[in-house]
Amino acid sequence: MFRHRSDLPLGHDTTSHFLPGMVGAMVFLAAIALAGAMVLQMVMDRWQRDVSGTLTVQVMPVTGEPARAATETGRRVDAAVEVLLATPGVGAARPLDQQQIAELLEPWLGSREVLVDLPVPRLIDVTIRPGFSVDLVALGSRLTAVAPGTSLDDHQVWLSKLVRLGHGLELLALAVVGLVAAAMAATVVYATRTGLAVHRPVIEVLHLIGAQDDYIARQFAHRSLVLGLRGGLVGLALAGPVLGGIGWLTARMEGALVPDFSLGPLHWAALAALPVAAGYLAMLTARITVHRTLARMP
């Protein structure tokens, strides 16, 4: 890869063997962390997209003799829908029927037969037109006037908690990528300093025949670029099947609790850039290290 003439025998160094392995392991970890951050970002975007622009109105059931209570509850729901549809900005107000409510509650309360006898609140799914905002306080007052005990949920409370958690996890994942990069840079610094010490006699000769520090630094930098790229490609080659496997497993799981782990082309492109980033980080680190170390020489 990248045949390049070098005056320093860097190809025979021990670092040539361990550096690609270290970089490979780090790129593997960085790829997993970066993929995690990207999936979290996707999930949060989807939540916000799904939830923003919607409201849920909860009409409390009327208690008493079952037939009358059901009728009265139905009347309140209709009245609430009327209020909602009369509100500027409201695009649609769709009451959920008993069967849909039972489906929602089934995972927590068991069979639907039990639910028939329970006084469960009625829900109205409200869609707000794009670009409109609704005065929730005023709407709430109007709703309670026609249907006492009615509450309004714009999902912001739980959404903000979820988004905060998601952002926290995303930052954590990015911090892992940063830590991996820092650890890799430290490894390259160590490897470069070792190389400088090992090849000091050769470097002295190069200096004595007029080589500038950058002439030597370029040779170390090129070697580090090659080793970093090589290790990065190995790390990515290992991470690819792992991420693909996780995506396949999550796709097979039912329910909305596990986020969809399938990455898009842009995400894969970002992951594919990791070996290049690793190579350039190694190159830059080596170059700076050589300059700093040589500047301290007499």
Add this chain to the structure above:
Amino acid sequence: MREIATENDSVVRFESVGLRYGQGPEILQDITFALPPGSFHFLTGPSGAGKSSLLSLMYVAQRPSRGMVALFGRDVSAARRKSLPAIRRRLGVVFQEFRLLDHLSTLDNVALPLRVAGVSEDEIKKHVPELLAWVGLANHLHSKPPTLSGGQKQRVAIARAVINRPELLLADEPTGNVDDRIAMRLLHLFVELNKLGTTVVIATHNDRLVRRFRFPRMHLEFGQLAFFEPSGDSDTLEEG
């Protein structure tokens, strides 16, 4: 690096230079001299007199403990590291222990000063084999130093020192490992370079060469430097 006023624009100028290693005694004391451009000097003296140290001050491998060393009219005693490569590219040095790079071929070793100076590969492929043929190593272009004899290594070292037509050539025992015939041939190479304008200083123990090639002699002993004019067996002493 400051410009200094020099007599006759000396290539090398030492003023009251002293050199000691660590806390040891001064091995060079109050050395003062100036070498004009195009001059040729032998540097003689017993083993351990400090010939290699004096040369190393000239190729700025170390700095003097006191005094001033100037090369090409520029004070290098306290010059910044960054300014040294430009000075060193005007020098050619034959080190006593050759200091060839064992992992590089003969051709690549000799090409080093050109590559460091950014000379094109075409030029290198043209000039380096030519010079190696001249020093009798045409059949060893791709040999590596560990496979060469002492004399062959020495010739590679000399070829590396002269490949970039240096303005100042410093050679530390350049004929120490070769027979008289090769020694004469190498000395003729130095003389030819000198005729082209290169200032030459050759440290040697070889009295026959010093007598044969009638050039002035710098003699170093007990840390002091003295100059002798060439006059066959009856050298005359000049103040250093």
